[in-house]
Amino acid sequence: MDTHSRRSFLKLACAGTGLLALAPYSSFLLAENRQAMPFGNAFVVPPLDQGLRQGKQVRFVLNMQQGKMAFLPGMETPTLGINAPYSGPVLHARKGDDVSLQVNNRTEEASILHWHGFRLPAVMDGGPHQSIPPGGSWTARFEVRQDASTCWYHSHQHNQTGQQVYRGLAGMFIIDDDRIGTLDIPSRYGVDDLPVIIQDRDFNADGSFRYISMMPERMHGKHGSTILVNGVVTPTLQAQSTLLRLRVLNGSNARIYKLAFHDNRAFQVIASDGGFLPQAATVRQLVLAPGERAELLVDVADRKAIVLKSLRGAIVANDGMMGGMMARMMGNMGFDQELDILRIDASQAETSSHRRPQALIRPTLLNPRDARLSRTIQISMGMMGGGMMMGGMMNRRGGGMDGMFTINGKAFDMDRIDFEAKRDTPEIWEVSNDSPMQHPFHIHNVQFQILERNGRGVAAHETGLKDTVLVNPNETVRLLMVFQHYSDGHTPYMYHCHNLEHEDQGMMGQFVVV
Ligand code: C2O
Ligand code: CU
Ligand code: CU
Numbered sequence: 076m077d078t079h080s081r082r083s084f085l086k087l088a089c090a091g092t093g094l095l096a097l098a099p100y101s102s103f104l105l106a107e108n109r110q111a112m113p114f115g116n117a118f119v120v121p122p123l124d125q126g127l128r129q130g131k132q133v134r135f136v137l138n139m140q141q142g143k144m145a146f147l148p149g150m151e152t153p154t155l156g157i158n159a160p161y162s163g164p165v166l167h168a169r170k171g172d173d174v175s176l177q178v179n180n181r182t183e184e185a186s187i188l189h190w191h192g193f194r195l196p197a198v199m200d201g202g203p204h205q206s207i208p209p210g211g212s213w214t215a216r217f218e219v220r221q222d223a224s225t226c227w228y229h230s231h232q233h234n235q236t237g238q239q240v241y242r243g244l245a246g247m248f249i250i251d252d253d254r255i256g257t258l259d260i261p262s263r264y265g266v267d268d269l270p271v272i273i274q275d276r277d278f279n280a281d282g283s284f285r286y287i288s289m290m291p292e293r294m295h296g297k298h299g300s301t302i303l304v305n306g307v308v309t310p311t312l313q314a315q316s317t318l319l320r321l322r323v324l325n326g327s328n329a330r331i332y333k334l335a336f337h338d339n340r341a342f343q344v345i346a347s348d349g350g351f352l353p354q355a356a357t358v359r360q361l362v363l364a365p366g367e368r369a370e371l372l373v374d375v376a377d378r379k380a381i382v383l384k385s386l387r388g389a390i391v392a393n394d395g396m397m398g399g400m401m402a403r404m405m406g407n408m409g410f411d412q413e414l415d416i417l418r419i420d421a422s423q424a425e426t427s428s429h430r431r432p433q434a435l436i437r438p439t440l441l442n443p444r445d446a447r448l449s450r451t452i453q454i455s456m457g458m459m460g461g462g463m464m465m466g467g468m469m470n471r472r473g474g475g476m477d478g479m480f481t482i483n484g485k486a487f488d489m490d491r492i493d494f495e496a497k498r499d500t501p502e503i504w505e506v507s508n509d510s511p512m513q514h515p516f517h518i519h520n521v522q523f524q525i526l527e528r529n530g531r532g533v534a535a536h537e538t539g540l541k542d543t544v545l546v547n548p549n550e551t552v553r554l555l556m557v558f559q560h561y562s563d564g565h566t567p568y569m570y571h572c573h574n575l576e577h578e579d580q581g582m583m584g585q586f587v588v589v
Contacts, residue, residue, distance in 0.1 A: 150282030163246030192226030296329020349522030349540025366573035375421035393548035486581030
Protein backbone atom coordinates (compact mmCIF):
# COMPACT_ATOMS: atom_id res chain seq x y z
CA MET A 76 0.00 0.00 0.00
CA ASP A 77 1.23 3.49 -0.68
CA THR A 78 0.87 6.12 1.97
CA HIS A 79 -2.34 7.48 0.58
CA SER A 80 -4.25 4.23 0.38
CA ARG A 81 -2.83 3.27 3.73
CA ARG A 82 -4.40 6.36 5.22
CA SER A 83 -7.76 5.78 3.58
CA PHE A 84 -7.63 2.20 4.74
CA LEU A 85 -6.98 3.45 8.23
CA LYS A 86 -9.91 5.78 8.12
CA LEU A 87 -12.15 2.94 7.04
CA ALA A 88 -10.86 0.65 9.70
CA CYS A 89 -11.42 3.29 12.31
CA ALA A 90 -14.86 4.24 11.20
CA GLY A 91 -16.03 0.66 11.15
CA THR A 92 -14.59 -0.92 14.20
CA GLY A 93 -12.81 1.57 16.36
CA LEU A 94 -9.18 1.90 17.19
CA LEU A 95 -8.55 -1.68 18.19
CA ALA A 96 -8.95 -2.70 14.58
CA LEU A 97 -5.70 -0.92 13.86
CA ALA A 98 -3.51 -3.14 15.91
CA PRO A 99 -3.06 -5.97 13.38
CA TYR A 100 -1.97 -3.57 10.67
CA SER A 101 0.52 -1.75 12.82
CA SER A 102 3.55 -3.15 11.08
CA PHE A 103 2.66 -1.25 7.91
CA LEU A 104 2.73 2.04 9.60
CA LEU A 105 5.12 4.70 10.62
CA ALA A 106 4.39 6.21 13.95
CA GLU A 107 3.42 9.50 12.35
CA ASN A 108 0.57 7.95 10.42
CA ARG A 109 -1.14 6.57 13.43
CA GLN A 110 -3.47 9.37 14.24
CA ALA A 111 -6.14 8.58 11.72
CA MET A 112 -8.96 8.91 14.21
CA PRO A 113 -8.72 12.34 15.74
CA PHE A 114 -10.21 12.69 19.21
CA GLY A 115 -10.80 8.93 19.41
CA ASN A 116 -9.17 8.70 22.82
CA ALA A 117 -11.03 9.44 26.03
CA PHE A 118 -9.80 12.28 28.25
CA VAL A 119 -7.99 10.92 31.28
CA VAL A 120 -8.15 12.60 34.68
CA PRO A 121 -4.85 11.92 36.47
CA PRO A 122 -5.28 10.41 39.93
CA LEU A 123 -5.49 12.98 42.73
CA ASP A 124 -2.94 12.36 45.46
CA GLN A 125 -3.85 14.13 48.71
CA GLY A 126 -1.07 12.45 50.64
CA LEU A 127 -1.36 10.93 54.09
CA ARG A 128 -2.78 13.59 56.35
CA GLN A 129 -2.44 14.05 60.10
CA GLY A 130 -3.74 17.48 60.94
CA LYS A 131 -1.59 19.89 58.99
CA GLN A 132 1.13 17.32 58.27
CA VAL A 133 0.74 15.82 54.84
CA ARG A 134 3.06 13.12 53.61
CA PHE A 135 3.58 12.14 49.99
CA VAL A 136 5.64 9.29 48.61
CA LEU A 137 6.75 9.77 45.03
CA ASN A 138 8.55 7.01 43.17
CA MET A 139 10.36 8.04 40.03
CA GLN A 140 10.27 5.00 37.80
CA GLN A 141 10.66 3.65 34.30
CA GLY A 142 7.64 2.39 32.43
CA LYS A 143 5.87 1.81 29.14
CA MET A 144 2.81 3.54 27.76
CA ALA A 145 0.67 2.94 24.68
CA PHE A 146 0.22 6.47 23.35
CA LEU A 147 -0.21 5.21 19.80
CA PRO A 148 -2.30 2.19 18.90
CA GLY A 149 -0.34 -1.02 19.04
CA MET A 150 2.90 0.67 20.09
CA GLU A 151 4.66 0.85 23.40
CA THR A 152 6.73 3.86 24.32
CA PRO A 153 9.43 3.58 26.99
CA THR A 154 8.70 6.29 29.53
CA LEU A 155 9.48 7.79 32.90
CA GLY A 156 6.83 8.54 35.50
CA ILE A 157 6.07 9.22 39.12
CA ASN A 158 3.98 6.47 40.77
CA ALA A 159 2.82 5.77 37.22
CA PRO A 160 4.32 4.72 33.89
CA TYR A 161 4.13 8.25 32.46
CA SER A 162 3.82 11.58 34.26
CA GLY A 163 2.54 11.59 37.84
CA PRO A 164 -0.43 12.12 40.11
CA VAL A 165 -1.98 15.54 40.62
CA LEU A 166 -0.79 16.43 44.10
CA HIS A 167 -3.10 18.39 46.36
CA ALA A 168 -2.37 20.34 49.54
CA ARG A 169 -3.73 23.37 51.38
CA LYS A 170 -2.16 26.65 52.31
CA GLY A 171 -0.71 26.26 55.80
CA ASP A 172 0.00 22.55 55.43
CA ASP A 173 3.39 21.15 56.35
CA VAL A 174 4.10 18.88 53.44
CA SER A 175 6.78 16.26 53.20
CA LEU A 176 7.47 14.77 49.82
CA GLN A 177 9.66 11.70 49.83
CA VAL A 178 11.13 11.23 46.38
CA ASN A 179 12.56 7.79 45.64
CA ASN A 180 14.62 7.54 42.50
CA ARG A 181 13.91 4.09 41.10
CA THR A 182 15.27 4.96 37.66
CA GLU A 183 18.75 4.23 36.34
CA GLU A 184 19.82 7.84 36.11
CA ALA A 185 20.32 10.73 38.51
CA SER A 186 17.25 12.93 38.78
CA ILE A 187 15.39 15.36 41.01
CA LEU A 188 11.91 16.86 41.30
CA HIS A 189 11.47 20.61 41.53
CA TRP A 190 8.33 22.23 43.01
CA HIS A 191 7.63 24.87 40.41
CA GLY A 192 5.81 27.94 41.75
CA PHE A 193 6.47 27.34 45.44
CA ARG A 194 8.06 29.61 48.00
CA LEU A 195 10.28 27.33 50.02
CA PRO A 196 13.71 26.93 51.60
CA ALA A 197 16.44 26.64 48.97
CA VAL A 198 17.49 23.18 50.13
CA MET A 199 13.90 21.95 49.54
CA ASP A 200 13.57 23.49 46.08
CA GLY A 201 14.48 20.38 44.12
CA GLY A 202 16.93 22.14 41.86
CA PRO A 203 20.09 20.67 40.33
CA HIS A 204 21.89 20.90 43.68
CA GLN A 205 19.52 18.37 45.26
CA SER A 206 20.03 15.69 42.59
CA ILE A 207 19.19 12.14 43.72
CA PRO A 208 21.43 9.31 42.49
CA PRO A 209 19.81 6.15 41.04
CA GLY A 210 18.37 4.15 43.92
CA GLY A 211 18.58 7.14 46.27
CA SER A 212 15.92 9.07 48.17
CA TRP A 213 15.41 12.69 49.13
CA THR A 214 12.66 14.30 51.17
CA ALA A 215 11.46 17.84 50.71
CA ARG A 216 9.71 19.42 53.69
CA PHE A 217 8.14 22.85 53.65
CA GLU A 218 5.12 24.84 54.65
CA VAL A 219 2.73 25.63 51.82
CA ARG A 220 2.64 29.41 51.74
CA GLN A 221 0.87 29.92 48.44
CA ASP A 222 -2.68 31.03 47.99
CA ALA A 223 -4.91 28.67 46.05
CA SER A 224 -3.15 28.08 42.75
CA THR A 225 -2.14 25.58 40.12
CA CYS A 226 1.55 24.74 40.43
CA TRP A 227 3.52 21.81 39.14
CA TYR A 228 6.56 19.63 39.65
CA HIS A 229 9.11 18.30 37.21
CA SER A 230 12.64 17.03 36.76
CA HIS A 231 15.36 19.65 37.18
CA GLN A 232 18.38 17.42 36.69
CA HIS A 233 21.46 19.35 35.54
CA ASN A 234 21.70 19.21 31.73
CA GLN A 235 19.05 16.48 31.60
CA THR A 236 15.86 18.38 32.38
CA GLY A 237 14.67 18.47 28.78
CA GLN A 238 14.95 14.76 28.07
CA GLN A 239 13.64 13.68 31.50
CA VAL A 240 10.56 15.88 31.32
CA TYR A 241 10.05 14.75 27.73
CA ARG A 242 10.00 11.12 28.85
CA GLY A 243 7.48 11.89 31.59
CA LEU A 244 8.91 13.36 34.78
CA ALA A 245 6.31 16.06 35.40
CA GLY A 246 2.94 16.49 37.09
CA MET A 247 0.53 19.07 38.49
CA PHE A 248 0.38 20.33 42.10
CA ILE A 249 -2.85 22.01 43.20
CA ILE A 250 -3.00 24.30 46.21
CA ASP A 251 -6.26 25.19 47.94
CA ASP A 252 -6.87 27.69 50.69
CA ASP A 253 -9.70 28.67 53.04
CA ARG A 254 -10.84 31.64 51.03
CA ILE A 255 -11.62 29.66 47.93
CA GLY A 256 -14.85 28.40 49.46
CA THR A 257 -16.25 31.91 49.18
CA LEU A 258 -15.99 31.75 45.39
CA ASP A 259 -18.83 30.32 43.39
CA ILE A 260 -16.68 28.46 40.86
CA PRO A 261 -16.48 24.83 39.73
CA SER A 262 -14.29 22.86 42.11
CA ARG A 263 -15.21 19.19 41.83
CA TYR A 264 -11.95 17.55 40.79
CA GLY A 265 -12.33 15.42 37.70
CA VAL A 266 -15.93 16.56 37.20
CA ASP A 267 -15.97 20.30 36.54
CA ASP A 268 -12.46 21.14 37.79
CA LEU A 269 -10.06 19.50 35.39
CA PRO A 270 -6.29 19.39 34.95
CA VAL A 271 -5.25 19.91 31.33
CA ILE A 272 -1.51 19.25 30.97
CA ILE A 273 -0.51 19.99 27.39
CA GLN A 274 2.64 18.47 25.95
CA ASP A 275 3.89 17.90 22.41
CA ARG A 276 5.83 14.83 21.40
CA ASP A 277 7.39 13.12 18.40
CA PHE A 278 7.61 9.37 18.01
CA ASN A 279 9.99 7.06 16.18
CA ALA A 280 8.66 4.28 13.97
CA ASP A 281 9.14 1.79 16.83
CA GLY A 282 6.93 3.90 19.10
CA SER A 283 9.73 5.33 21.21
CA PHE A 284 9.82 9.04 21.91
CA ARG A 285 11.91 10.98 19.42
CA TYR A 286 13.75 13.62 21.36
CA ILE A 287 16.24 16.00 19.72
CA SER A 288 17.36 14.69 16.37
CA MET A 289 18.61 17.77 14.59
CA MET A 290 20.27 21.08 15.11
CA PRO A 291 17.19 23.37 14.85
CA GLU A 292 15.61 21.44 17.71
CA ARG A 293 18.55 22.42 19.86
CA MET A 294 18.29 26.02 18.87
CA HIS A 295 14.51 26.41 19.14
CA GLY A 296 13.89 23.71 21.68
CA LYS A 297 12.18 20.37 21.06
CA HIS A 298 8.79 20.71 19.38
CA GLY A 299 6.61 17.71 18.56
CA SER A 300 3.73 17.25 16.17
CA THR A 301 1.61 14.99 18.40
CA ILE A 302 -0.28 16.65 21.23
CA LEU A 303 -0.79 14.87 24.54
CA VAL A 304 -3.31 16.03 27.12
CA ASN A 305 -2.68 14.38 30.47
CA GLY A 306 -0.64 11.80 28.59
CA VAL A 307 -3.32 11.00 25.99
CA VAL A 308 -3.13 11.90 22.29
CA THR A 309 -5.70 14.65 21.44
CA PRO A 310 -8.53 13.23 23.56
CA THR A 311 -12.25 13.92 23.82
CA LEU A 312 -13.62 15.11 27.14
CA GLN A 313 -17.24 14.21 27.81
CA ALA A 314 -18.26 17.31 29.74
CA GLN A 315 -20.29 16.51 32.84
CA SER A 316 -21.18 20.10 33.55
CA THR A 317 -22.02 23.17 31.47
CA LEU A 318 -19.36 25.29 33.18
CA LEU A 319 -15.87 23.84 33.18
CA ARG A 320 -12.80 25.02 35.02
CA LEU A 321 -9.76 23.93 33.06
CA ARG A 322 -6.42 24.14 34.85
CA VAL A 323 -4.19 24.41 31.83
CA LEU A 324 -0.48 23.76 32.28
CA ASN A 325 1.88 24.16 29.37
CA GLY A 326 4.12 21.24 30.31
CA SER A 327 5.82 21.21 26.91
CA ASN A 328 9.57 21.56 26.55
CA ALA A 329 9.52 24.46 24.12
CA ARG A 330 6.23 24.93 22.29
CA ILE A 331 4.26 28.10 22.86
CA TYR A 332 0.50 27.68 22.38
CA LYS A 333 -2.02 30.23 21.25
CA LEU A 334 -5.11 28.67 22.78
CA ALA A 335 -8.53 29.26 21.22
CA PHE A 336 -11.70 27.32 20.54
CA HIS A 337 -12.50 26.36 16.97
CA ASP A 338 -15.69 28.45 17.04
CA ASN A 339 -13.79 31.42 18.51
CA ARG A 340 -15.99 31.44 21.61
CA ALA A 341 -15.00 33.66 24.51
CA PHE A 342 -13.75 32.13 27.73
CA GLN A 343 -12.62 33.53 31.06
CA VAL A 344 -9.16 33.45 32.55
CA ILE A 345 -9.57 33.40 36.33
CA ALA A 346 -6.08 32.49 37.53
CA SER A 347 -2.47 32.64 36.39
CA ASP A 348 0.65 30.93 37.77
CA GLY A 349 0.37 32.20 41.35
CA GLY A 350 -3.39 32.14 41.86
CA PHE A 351 -6.50 34.16 41.10
CA LEU A 352 -6.42 37.28 39.00
CA PRO A 353 -7.72 40.49 40.55
CA GLN A 354 -10.58 40.18 38.09
CA ALA A 355 -11.69 37.56 35.58
CA ALA A 356 -10.41 38.37 32.08
CA THR A 357 -12.62 37.49 29.15
CA VAL A 358 -10.63 36.53 26.05
CA ARG A 359 -10.92 34.52 22.84
CA GLN A 360 -7.24 33.62 22.62
CA LEU A 361 -4.56 33.02 25.19
CA VAL A 362 -0.85 32.58 24.63
CA LEU A 363 0.63 30.09 27.08
CA ALA A 364 4.39 29.48 27.15
CA PRO A 365 6.21 26.48 28.66
CA GLY A 366 5.93 26.56 32.46
CA GLU A 367 2.92 28.88 32.53
CA ARG A 368 -0.49 27.94 33.93
CA ALA A 369 -3.91 29.45 33.41
CA GLU A 370 -7.24 28.50 34.94
CA LEU A 371 -9.99 28.92 32.38
CA LEU A 372 -13.76 28.93 32.76
CA VAL A 373 -15.40 27.56 29.66
CA ASP A 374 -19.15 27.84 29.21
CA VAL A 375 -20.56 24.92 27.23
CA ALA A 376 -24.24 25.54 28.03
CA ASP A 377 -24.97 25.36 24.30
CA ARG A 378 -24.06 21.66 24.62
CA LYS A 379 -22.05 21.63 21.42
CA ALA A 380 -18.85 19.80 20.69
CA ILE A 381 -15.95 22.22 20.58
CA VAL A 382 -12.25 21.86 19.91
CA LEU A 383 -9.53 23.60 21.88
CA LYS A 384 -6.83 24.45 19.37
CA SER A 385 -3.52 26.18 19.17
CA LEU A 386 -3.60 28.80 16.44
CA ARG A 387 -0.78 29.98 14.26
CA GLY A 388 0.90 33.14 15.40
CA ALA A 389 2.17 31.96 18.79
CA ILE A 390 5.68 32.55 17.50
CA VAL A 391 6.83 36.14 17.54
CA ALA A 392 10.24 36.94 16.08
CA ASN A 393 11.75 40.38 15.83
CA ASP A 394 11.50 42.12 12.50
CA GLY A 395 15.22 42.48 11.87
CA MET A 396 17.00 40.22 9.40
CA MET A 397 17.73 37.59 12.04
CA GLY A 398 14.15 37.67 13.25
CA GLY A 399 12.75 37.23 9.77
CA MET A 400 15.03 34.30 9.19
CA MET A 401 14.16 32.85 12.58
CA ALA A 402 10.43 33.17 12.00
CA ARG A 403 10.70 31.50 8.57
CA MET A 404 12.81 28.72 9.94
CA MET A 405 10.41 28.08 12.81
CA GLY A 406 7.44 28.18 10.45
CA ASN A 407 9.09 25.69 8.09
CA MET A 408 9.92 23.39 10.96
CA GLY A 409 6.28 23.24 12.06
CA PHE A 410 6.93 25.10 15.29
CA ASP A 411 4.07 27.50 14.60
CA GLN A 412 1.44 25.31 13.01
CA GLU A 413 -2.23 25.11 13.86
CA LEU A 414 -2.87 22.15 16.15
CA ASP A 415 -5.85 20.40 17.69
CA ILE A 416 -5.46 19.86 21.42
CA LEU A 417 -8.67 18.69 23.03
CA ARG A 418 -12.26 18.11 21.99
CA ILE A 419 -15.00 18.83 24.50
CA ASP A 420 -18.34 17.13 23.88
CA ALA A 421 -20.98 18.85 26.00
CA SER A 422 -23.99 16.97 24.66
CA GLN A 423 -24.46 15.13 27.97
CA ALA A 424 -23.47 17.98 30.27
CA GLU A 425 -25.64 18.74 33.29
CA THR A 426 -26.57 22.32 33.99
CA SER A 427 -23.97 23.88 36.25
CA SER A 428 -25.09 25.69 39.40
CA HIS A 429 -22.15 28.06 39.09
CA ARG A 430 -22.18 31.31 37.24
CA ARG A 431 -19.22 32.99 35.66
CA PRO A 432 -17.79 35.24 38.36
CA GLN A 433 -16.70 38.81 37.90
CA ALA A 434 -14.99 39.39 41.22
CA LEU A 435 -12.38 36.90 42.38
CA ILE A 436 -10.09 36.88 45.40
CA ARG A 437 -7.61 39.74 45.09
CA PRO A 438 -4.01 38.62 45.37
CA THR A 439 -1.74 40.53 47.73
CA LEU A 440 0.27 42.84 45.51
CA LEU A 441 3.36 44.95 46.17
CA ASN A 442 3.77 48.64 45.50
CA PRO A 443 6.55 49.41 42.98
CA ARG A 444 7.54 52.40 45.11
CA ASP A 445 8.65 50.02 47.83
CA ALA A 446 11.26 48.40 45.58
CA ARG A 447 14.76 48.95 46.96
CA LEU A 448 16.84 47.97 43.96
CA SER A 449 16.56 46.88 40.40
CA ARG A 450 18.49 44.26 38.50
CA THR A 451 19.13 43.92 34.82
CA ILE A 452 18.74 40.52 33.27
CA GLN A 453 19.81 40.20 29.65
CA ILE A 454 18.72 37.12 27.72
CA SER A 455 20.87 36.45 24.66
CA MET A 456 21.70 33.84 22.11
CA GLY A 457 25.43 34.38 21.87
CA MET A 458 26.13 33.79 18.21
CA MET A 459 23.07 35.59 17.01
CA GLY A 460 24.16 39.09 17.87
CA GLY A 461 26.59 39.96 15.10
CA GLY A 462 26.39 38.80 11.54
CA MET A 463 27.84 35.44 12.44
CA MET A 464 24.69 33.53 13.16
CA MET A 465 24.80 30.84 10.51
CA GLY A 466 28.56 30.66 10.31
CA GLY A 467 28.84 30.50 14.05
CA MET A 468 26.35 27.71 14.38
CA MET A 469 27.54 25.62 11.51
CA ASN A 470 31.15 25.75 12.62
CA ARG A 471 30.37 24.13 15.90
CA ARG A 472 31.38 20.53 16.10
CA GLY A 473 28.77 17.87 16.70
CA GLY A 474 25.85 20.26 16.60
CA GLY A 475 26.49 21.37 20.18
CA MET A 476 25.76 24.96 20.99
CA ASP A 477 27.42 25.45 24.34
CA GLY A 478 27.98 29.06 25.19
CA MET A 479 25.26 30.20 22.84
CA PHE A 480 22.47 30.50 25.40
CA THR A 481 23.34 33.08 28.00
CA ILE A 482 21.94 35.31 30.70
CA ASN A 483 23.94 38.50 31.28
CA GLY A 484 26.56 37.13 28.93
CA LYS A 485 27.21 33.95 30.87
CA ALA A 486 26.19 30.36 30.46
CA PHE A 487 25.04 28.48 33.57
CA ASP A 488 27.68 27.32 36.00
CA MET A 489 26.69 25.21 39.01
CA ASP A 490 29.64 26.66 40.93
CA ARG A 491 28.87 30.31 40.32
CA ILE A 492 26.33 32.27 42.35
CA ASP A 493 25.28 35.16 40.15
CA PHE A 494 23.97 37.43 42.89
CA GLU A 495 22.59 37.73 46.40
CA ALA A 496 19.11 39.02 47.09
CA LYS A 497 18.02 40.35 50.48
CA ARG A 498 15.14 38.71 52.22
CA ASP A 499 11.99 40.80 52.65
CA THR A 500 13.37 43.53 50.40
CA PRO A 501 11.23 44.19 47.31
CA GLU A 502 13.16 44.39 44.07
CA ILE A 503 12.53 44.98 40.40
CA TRP A 504 14.01 42.83 37.66
CA GLU A 505 14.26 44.29 34.19
CA VAL A 506 14.42 41.32 31.88
CA SER A 507 15.41 42.08 28.29
CA ASN A 508 15.61 39.80 25.31
CA ASP A 509 18.00 40.79 22.53
CA SER A 510 17.80 37.43 20.75
CA PRO A 511 15.56 36.84 17.71
CA MET A 512 13.22 34.41 19.51
CA GLN A 513 10.93 34.32 22.57
CA HIS A 514 11.99 33.01 25.97
CA PRO A 515 9.71 32.05 28.89
CA PHE A 516 11.63 33.43 31.87
CA HIS A 517 11.10 31.70 35.22
CA ILE A 518 12.27 32.52 38.75
CA HIS A 519 12.27 30.03 41.61
CA ASN A 520 10.90 30.74 45.11
CA VAL A 521 8.74 33.70 44.16
CA GLN A 522 5.51 34.91 42.61
CA PHE A 523 6.13 38.23 40.90
CA GLN A 524 4.01 40.95 39.33
CA ILE A 525 4.57 42.04 35.75
CA LEU A 526 4.67 45.83 35.91
CA GLU A 527 5.33 46.64 32.27
CA ARG A 528 6.18 45.27 28.87
CA ASN A 529 8.32 47.80 26.98
CA GLY A 530 6.99 50.58 29.17
CA ARG A 531 3.35 49.67 28.69
CA GLY A 532 0.96 48.08 31.15
CA VAL A 533 0.01 44.44 30.67
CA ALA A 534 -3.22 42.78 29.59
CA ALA A 535 -5.77 41.79 32.23
CA HIS A 536 -4.74 38.13 32.26
CA GLU A 537 -1.18 39.14 33.24
CA THR A 538 -2.13 41.34 36.19
CA GLY A 539 -1.99 38.52 38.75
CA LEU A 540 0.92 36.72 40.34
CA LYS A 541 3.31 34.92 38.02
CA ASP A 542 6.46 32.85 38.18
CA THR A 543 7.04 32.54 34.45
CA VAL A 544 6.78 35.31 31.87
CA LEU A 545 7.18 35.10 28.12
CA VAL A 546 9.71 37.69 26.97
CA ASN A 547 9.44 38.58 23.29
CA PRO A 548 12.38 39.65 21.12
CA ASN A 549 13.30 43.32 21.62
CA GLU A 550 11.20 43.38 24.75
CA THR A 551 11.96 44.44 28.30
CA VAL A 552 9.61 43.26 31.02
CA ARG A 553 9.73 44.81 34.48
CA LEU A 554 8.98 42.41 37.32
CA LEU A 555 8.31 43.30 40.94
CA MET A 556 8.94 40.75 43.65
CA VAL A 557 10.06 40.06 47.18
CA PHE A 558 11.76 36.97 48.60
CA GLN A 559 10.16 36.27 51.94
CA HIS A 560 10.53 33.82 54.81
CA TYR A 561 13.77 32.06 53.92
CA SER A 562 17.44 32.86 53.65
CA ASP A 563 20.42 30.61 53.08
CA GLY A 564 23.76 31.97 51.98
CA HIS A 565 24.91 28.66 50.55
CA THR A 566 22.16 27.03 48.57
CA PRO A 567 20.98 28.87 45.47
CA TYR A 568 17.70 29.14 43.65
CA MET A 569 17.56 29.16 39.86
CA TYR A 570 16.27 31.65 37.33
CA HIS A 571 16.17 30.50 33.75
CA CYS A 572 14.49 30.18 30.42
CA HIS A 573 11.77 27.53 30.67
CA ASN A 574 12.43 26.41 27.12
CA LEU A 575 14.04 23.27 28.55
CA GLU A 576 16.57 22.87 25.77
CA HIS A 577 17.72 26.45 26.31
CA GLU A 578 17.90 25.81 30.05
CA ASP A 579 19.93 22.64 29.58
CA GLN A 580 22.29 24.48 27.26
CA GLY A 581 23.05 27.20 29.77
CA MET A 582 20.29 29.82 29.77
CA MET A 583 20.12 29.76 33.56
CA GLY A 584 21.63 31.53 36.53
CA GLN A 585 21.45 31.17 40.30
CA PHE A 586 20.97 33.46 43.26
CA VAL A 587 20.97 33.13 47.02
CA VAL A 588 18.67 34.94 49.43
CA VAL A 589 20.49 36.29 52.49
CU1 C2O B 1 9.81 24.74 36.20
CU2 C2O B 1 13.50 25.83 37.32
O1 C2O B 1 11.67 25.25 36.75
CU1 CU C 1 10.61 26.59 39.24
CU1 CU D 1 14.92 30.43 25.83
